[in-house]
Amino acid sequence: xxxTSDSRPVALVTGASRGIGRPVxxxxxxxxxxxxxxxxxxxxxxGRIPPRYGSGENEGFAVPGSLETTGAEIxxxxxxxxxxxxxxxxxESVRAAARTVLxxxxxxxxxxxxxVAHLPGNHDRILDLDLEVAARTMxxxxxxxxxxxxxxxxxxxxxxxxxxxxxCSGSATTDPPAPPGEGGWGVAYSASKAAFGRLAGAVxxxxxxxxxxxxxxxxxxxxxxxxAARGGTAAIAAxxxxxxxxxxxxxAVVWLASSPEAERFLGRVVWTPKLVAKLDGPSA
Numbered sequence: 452x453x454x455t456s457d458s459r460p461v462a463l464v465t466g467a468s469r470g471i472g473r474p475v476x477x478x479x480x481x482x483x484x485x486x487x488x489x490x491x492x493x494x495x496x497x498g499r500i501p502p503r504y505g506s507g508e509n510e511g512f513a514v515p516g517s518l519e520t521t522g523a524e525i526x527x528x529x530x531x532x533x534x535x536x537x538x539x540x541x542x543e544s545v546r547a548a549a550r551t552v553l554x555x556x557x558x559x560x561x562x563x564x565x566x567v568a569h570l571p572g573n574h575d576r577i578l579d580l581d582l583e584v585a586a587r588t589m590x591x592x593x594x595x596x597x598x599x600x601x602x603x604x605x606x607x608x609x610x611x612x613x614x615x616x617x618x619c620s621g622s623a624t625t626d627p628p629a630p631p632g633e634g635g636w637g638v639a640y641s642a643s644k645a646a647f648g649r650l651a652g653a654v655x656x657x658x659x660x661x662x663x664x665x666x667x668x669x670x671x672x673x674x675x676x677x678x679a680a681r682g683g684t685a686a687i688a689a690x691x692x693x694x695x696x697x698x699x700x701x702x703a704v705v706w707l708a709s710s711p712e713a714e715r716f717l718g719r720v721v722w723t724p725k726l727v728a729k730l731d732g733p734s735a
Contacts, residue, residue: 459530462557462708463603464488465537465550466566468498469516470675471618471700475563476521480530482709486550487559488525489537489566492517500677501571504632506581511571512680531556539568539591544599549602560608561708562603564647565618568592569677574637576630585639592643597650604654604663614708617651618700619667619720620644632683634690648720655717666707667720669694679700680704699727706730 462479466472468490476488492498499511502568518534525532533555537548552559568591574586600615607613623645651665658664673693674684688694701725707713 459483459485460560461552461556461558462486462561462563463549464565465539465548465599466490467521468492468518469514469676470565471670471673471697472563472565473516473521473524474698474701475565475704476700477524477528478705479561479563479708480528480532480697482705483530484561484571485531485533486525487520487533487535487556487558488518488523489535489548490516490518491536491538493534493536494519500569500680503572503574503637503681503683504579505572505575514676514680516676537566539566539595540570540587542595542677543691545595545599545604549599549606553606559603559606560610560613562600562613562615563618563704564596564599564615564650568595568643569681573639574631574683576632577638580637580639585642589640589643592640593646593650596647600654604658606688607663608658608661612664615651615654615663615665616668616704616707617647617665619648619651619669621669621671623648624720628690629686632686634686636687652718659717664714664717666716668700668703669720669722670700670703670708671701671723673697675684693724695724699723702727702730 462484464476467476467488476486481484481655495517498514501511517728522532522534535548538544573588622641631637651667654665673695678684703726
Protein backbone atom coordinates (compact mmCIF):
# COMPACT_ATOMS: atom_id res chain seq x y z
CA UNK A 452 0.00 0.00 0.00
CA UNK A 453 1.40 3.37 -0.98
CA UNK A 454 2.18 6.28 1.29
CA THR A 455 -0.74 8.54 2.15
CA SER A 456 -1.22 11.83 0.34
CA ASP A 457 0.48 14.81 1.98
CA SER A 458 -2.76 16.75 1.66
CA ARG A 459 -4.86 14.41 3.80
CA PRO A 460 -4.41 13.79 7.54
CA VAL A 461 -4.30 10.22 8.83
CA ALA A 462 -6.66 8.74 11.40
CA LEU A 463 -6.31 5.41 13.18
CA VAL A 464 -9.62 4.08 14.52
CA THR A 465 -9.67 0.91 16.59
CA GLY A 466 -12.59 -1.49 16.65
CA ALA A 467 -14.08 -0.26 13.37
CA SER A 468 -15.65 -3.35 11.84
CA ARG A 469 -18.97 -2.51 13.50
CA GLY A 470 -20.55 -0.61 16.37
CA ILE A 471 -19.37 2.91 17.17
CA GLY A 472 -16.04 2.52 15.38
CA ARG A 473 -17.41 1.92 11.90
CA PRO A 474 -19.46 5.18 11.72
CA VAL A 475 -16.46 7.02 13.20
CA UNK A 476 -14.19 5.70 10.45
CA UNK A 477 -16.69 6.61 7.74
CA UNK A 478 -17.32 10.08 9.18
CA UNK A 479 -13.59 10.77 9.22
CA UNK A 480 -13.28 9.63 5.61
CA UNK A 481 -16.04 12.10 4.69
CA UNK A 482 -14.22 14.80 6.68
CA UNK A 483 -11.03 14.45 4.62
CA UNK A 484 -8.99 11.84 6.48
CA UNK A 485 -7.29 8.76 5.14
CA UNK A 486 -8.38 6.10 7.60
CA UNK A 487 -6.43 3.20 9.06
CA UNK A 488 -8.63 1.01 11.21
CA UNK A 489 -8.47 -2.15 13.23
CA UNK A 490 -10.69 -5.08 14.13
CA UNK A 491 -10.42 -8.80 14.78
CA UNK A 492 -12.87 -9.81 12.04
CA UNK A 493 -11.29 -9.87 8.59
CA UNK A 494 -14.12 -11.10 6.35
CA UNK A 495 -17.88 -10.78 6.51
CA UNK A 496 -19.54 -13.69 8.27
CA UNK A 497 -16.60 -14.41 10.59
CA GLY A 498 -17.63 -12.10 13.44
CA ARG A 499 -18.66 -13.58 16.78
CA ILE A 500 -19.19 -11.96 20.18
CA PRO A 501 -18.96 -13.93 23.47
CA PRO A 502 -21.79 -13.81 26.03
CA ARG A 503 -21.82 -11.22 28.81
CA TYR A 504 -22.40 -13.78 31.52
CA GLY A 505 -21.10 -17.26 32.26
CA SER A 506 -18.04 -19.32 31.56
CA GLY A 507 -17.96 -18.96 27.81
CA GLU A 508 -19.17 -22.47 27.01
CA ASN A 509 -21.59 -20.68 24.70
CA GLU A 510 -19.75 -20.28 21.39
CA GLY A 511 -20.94 -16.72 21.13
CA PHE A 512 -23.22 -14.78 18.84
CA ALA A 513 -22.79 -14.04 15.15
CA VAL A 514 -22.46 -10.33 14.34
CA PRO A 515 -22.11 -8.47 11.05
CA GLY A 516 -19.14 -6.35 10.05
CA SER A 517 -15.53 -6.87 8.99
CA LEU A 518 -12.34 -5.13 7.99
CA GLU A 519 -13.12 -5.88 4.35
CA THR A 520 -16.57 -4.27 4.49
CA THR A 521 -15.46 -1.13 6.33
CA GLY A 522 -12.50 -0.77 4.00
CA ALA A 523 -14.70 -0.88 0.92
CA GLU A 524 -17.04 1.72 2.42
CA ILE A 525 -14.14 4.06 3.22
CA UNK A 526 -12.73 3.79 -0.29
CA UNK A 527 -16.19 4.41 -1.77
CA UNK A 528 -16.05 7.80 -0.03
CA UNK A 529 -12.83 8.68 -1.86
CA UNK A 530 -10.47 8.14 1.08
CA UNK A 531 -7.65 5.67 1.44
CA UNK A 532 -8.31 2.72 3.71
CA UNK A 533 -5.73 0.71 5.61
CA UNK A 534 -7.31 -2.30 7.37
CA UNK A 535 -5.19 -3.80 10.14
CA UNK A 536 -6.16 -6.91 12.05
CA UNK A 537 -5.71 -6.27 15.78
CA UNK A 538 -6.73 -8.18 18.89
CA UNK A 539 -6.90 -5.91 21.92
CA UNK A 540 -6.00 -8.85 24.17
CA UNK A 541 -2.75 -9.51 22.24
CA UNK A 542 -0.06 -6.96 23.17
CA GLU A 543 2.14 -7.62 20.14
CA SER A 544 -0.90 -7.29 17.88
CA VAL A 545 -1.63 -3.87 19.40
CA ARG A 546 1.93 -2.60 18.99
CA ALA A 547 2.16 -4.06 15.49
CA ALA A 548 -0.96 -2.15 14.45
CA ALA A 549 0.71 1.18 15.18
CA ARG A 550 3.92 0.07 13.49
CA THR A 551 2.00 -0.95 10.38
CA VAL A 552 0.25 2.40 10.00
CA LEU A 553 3.42 4.39 10.61
CA UNK A 554 5.44 2.22 8.23
CA UNK A 555 2.92 2.44 5.41
CA UNK A 556 1.52 5.95 5.82
CA UNK A 557 4.26 7.71 7.80
CA UNK A 558 2.13 9.55 10.36
CA UNK A 559 -0.93 9.39 12.62
CA UNK A 560 -2.71 12.70 13.16
CA UNK A 561 -5.71 11.31 15.03
CA UNK A 562 -6.00 8.19 17.18
CA UNK A 563 -9.50 7.08 18.16
CA UNK A 564 -9.35 4.47 20.90
CA UNK A 565 -12.76 2.87 20.46
CA UNK A 566 -12.12 -0.89 20.66
CA VAL A 567 -13.09 -2.80 23.80
CA ALA A 568 -12.16 -6.29 24.95
CA HIS A 569 -15.10 -8.67 24.73
CA LEU A 570 -14.67 -11.63 27.08
CA PRO A 571 -17.26 -14.18 28.18
CA GLY A 572 -18.42 -13.40 31.69
CA ASN A 573 -16.97 -9.88 31.93
CA HIS A 574 -20.37 -8.63 33.17
CA ASP A 575 -20.87 -11.38 35.74
CA ARG A 576 -21.94 -10.47 39.25
CA ILE A 577 -19.30 -10.17 41.96
CA LEU A 578 -19.62 -13.66 43.42
CA ASP A 579 -19.75 -15.24 39.96
CA LEU A 580 -16.87 -13.25 38.51
CA ASP A 581 -13.77 -15.18 37.47
CA LEU A 582 -10.78 -13.08 38.56
CA GLU A 583 -8.88 -14.16 35.47
CA VAL A 584 -11.68 -12.67 33.35
CA ALA A 585 -11.48 -9.47 35.41
CA ALA A 586 -7.70 -9.32 34.94
CA ARG A 587 -7.90 -9.89 31.18
CA THR A 588 -10.64 -7.28 30.87
CA MET A 589 -8.39 -4.76 32.63
CA UNK A 590 -5.50 -5.75 30.38
CA UNK A 591 -7.47 -5.24 27.18
CA UNK A 592 -9.42 -2.15 28.15
CA UNK A 593 -6.62 -0.32 29.97
CA UNK A 594 -3.07 -1.71 29.74
CA UNK A 595 -3.12 -2.47 26.04
CA UNK A 596 -4.81 0.85 25.30
CA UNK A 597 -1.90 2.45 27.15
CA UNK A 598 0.48 0.40 25.00
CA UNK A 599 -1.14 1.73 21.83
CA UNK A 600 -0.81 5.30 23.09
CA UNK A 601 2.85 4.61 23.90
CA UNK A 602 3.30 3.40 20.33
CA UNK A 603 1.64 6.44 18.71
CA UNK A 604 2.63 9.44 20.84
CA UNK A 605 6.35 9.48 19.84
CA UNK A 606 5.37 9.81 16.17
CA UNK A 607 2.89 12.57 17.02
CA UNK A 608 5.60 14.45 18.90
CA UNK A 609 8.02 14.08 16.02
CA UNK A 610 5.50 15.39 13.48
CA UNK A 611 4.59 18.36 15.71
CA UNK A 612 1.30 17.26 17.26
CA UNK A 613 -1.76 15.08 17.14
CA UNK A 614 -5.10 14.32 18.74
CA UNK A 615 -6.28 11.31 20.72
CA UNK A 616 -9.96 10.63 21.39
CA UNK A 617 -10.69 7.92 23.94
CA UNK A 618 -14.21 6.45 23.94
CA CYS A 619 -14.79 6.25 27.68
CA SER A 620 -17.87 4.98 29.51
CA GLY A 621 -20.42 6.34 31.93
CA SER A 622 -20.15 3.03 33.77
CA ALA A 623 -16.75 4.23 35.01
CA THR A 624 -18.26 7.01 37.12
CA THR A 625 -21.93 6.05 37.54
CA ASP A 626 -23.08 3.35 39.93
CA PRO A 627 -25.19 0.67 38.23
CA PRO A 628 -28.90 1.16 38.96
CA ALA A 629 -29.40 -2.59 39.34
CA PRO A 630 -27.43 -5.86 39.22
CA PRO A 631 -25.99 -7.07 35.89
CA GLY A 632 -28.77 -8.49 33.77
CA GLU A 633 -31.42 -6.41 35.51
CA GLY A 634 -30.46 -2.99 34.17
CA GLY A 635 -26.90 -2.71 35.49
CA TRP A 636 -23.42 -3.66 34.35
CA GLY A 637 -20.55 -5.76 35.64
CA VAL A 638 -17.73 -4.46 37.81
CA ALA A 639 -15.00 -6.07 35.68
CA TYR A 640 -16.01 -3.96 32.69
CA SER A 641 -16.72 -0.73 34.58
CA ALA A 642 -13.46 -0.91 36.58
CA SER A 643 -11.45 -1.40 33.39
CA LYS A 644 -13.13 1.61 31.79
CA ALA A 645 -12.48 3.67 34.92
CA ALA A 646 -8.75 2.97 34.54
CA PHE A 647 -8.95 3.75 30.82
CA GLY A 648 -10.57 7.08 31.66
CA ARG A 649 -7.37 8.31 33.33
CA LEU A 650 -5.26 8.09 30.16
CA ALA A 651 -6.44 11.27 28.41
CA GLY A 652 -5.62 13.48 31.37
CA ALA A 653 -2.18 11.94 31.70
CA VAL A 654 -1.45 12.61 28.03
CA UNK A 655 -2.50 16.24 28.38
CA UNK A 656 -0.43 16.75 31.55
CA UNK A 657 2.70 15.47 29.85
CA UNK A 658 2.37 16.39 26.17
CA UNK A 659 -0.19 19.16 25.62
CA UNK A 660 2.60 21.72 25.61
CA UNK A 661 4.21 19.81 22.74
CA UNK A 662 1.08 19.67 20.62
CA UNK A 663 -0.48 16.33 21.58
CA UNK A 664 -3.92 16.60 23.13
CA UNK A 665 -6.39 13.97 24.32
CA UNK A 666 -10.13 13.92 24.93
CA UNK A 667 -12.41 11.61 26.87
CA UNK A 668 -15.61 11.14 24.86
CA UNK A 669 -18.52 9.39 26.55
CA UNK A 670 -20.66 8.10 23.66
CA UNK A 671 -23.75 7.65 25.81
CA UNK A 672 -25.82 4.49 25.71
CA UNK A 673 -25.27 3.24 22.17
CA UNK A 674 -26.91 -0.10 21.33
CA UNK A 675 -24.34 -1.62 18.96
CA UNK A 676 -24.63 -4.88 17.04
CA UNK A 677 -22.42 -6.54 19.65
CA UNK A 678 -24.44 -5.14 22.55
CA ALA A 679 -27.71 -6.26 21.04
CA ALA A 680 -26.33 -9.74 20.34
CA ARG A 681 -25.00 -10.17 23.89
CA GLY A 682 -28.34 -9.08 25.39
CA GLY A 683 -29.14 -6.99 28.44
CA THR A 684 -29.53 -3.68 26.64
CA ALA A 685 -33.33 -3.62 26.96
CA ALA A 686 -33.04 -3.86 30.74
CA ILE A 687 -30.54 -1.00 30.80
CA ALA A 688 -32.86 1.14 28.66
CA ALA A 689 -35.72 0.28 31.02
CA UNK A 690 -33.58 1.60 33.90
CA UNK A 691 -33.81 5.05 32.39
CA UNK A 692 -30.85 5.19 29.98
CA UNK A 693 -32.01 6.69 26.69
CA UNK A 694 -30.20 5.18 23.68
CA UNK A 695 -27.86 7.45 21.74
CA UNK A 696 -27.97 7.28 17.92
CA UNK A 697 -25.06 5.24 16.60
CA UNK A 698 -23.79 8.07 14.39
CA UNK A 699 -23.69 10.66 17.20
CA UNK A 700 -20.24 9.69 18.58
CA UNK A 701 -18.87 9.86 15.03
CA UNK A 702 -20.06 13.45 14.69
CA ALA A 703 -18.54 14.27 18.06
CA VAL A 704 -15.16 12.77 17.11
CA VAL A 705 -14.98 14.79 13.89
CA TRP A 706 -15.83 17.99 15.78
CA LEU A 707 -13.27 17.36 18.53
CA ALA A 708 -10.58 16.67 15.96
CA SER A 709 -11.31 19.69 13.78
CA SER A 710 -12.90 22.54 15.73
CA PRO A 711 -10.75 25.18 17.46
CA GLU A 712 -13.51 25.37 20.08
CA ALA A 713 -12.79 21.81 21.17
CA GLU A 714 -9.92 23.01 23.37
CA ARG A 715 -12.38 24.01 26.09
CA PHE A 716 -13.27 20.35 26.61
CA LEU A 717 -9.75 19.33 27.58
CA GLY A 718 -9.77 17.92 31.08
CA ARG A 719 -13.50 17.16 30.95
CA VAL A 720 -15.56 14.17 29.90
CA VAL A 721 -17.40 15.12 26.73
CA TRP A 722 -21.00 13.86 26.85
CA THR A 723 -21.92 13.01 23.27
CA PRO A 724 -25.70 13.64 23.41
CA LYS A 725 -25.19 17.12 24.86
CA LEU A 726 -22.45 18.04 22.38
CA VAL A 727 -24.41 16.82 19.36
CA ALA A 728 -27.52 18.68 20.56
CA LYS A 729 -25.46 21.88 20.65
CA LEU A 730 -24.10 21.18 17.17
CA ASP A 731 -27.69 20.86 15.96
CA GLY A 732 -28.77 24.04 17.74
CA PRO A 733 -29.55 27.41 16.16
CA SER A 734 -26.00 28.69 16.61
CA ALA A 735 -24.33 25.57 15.18
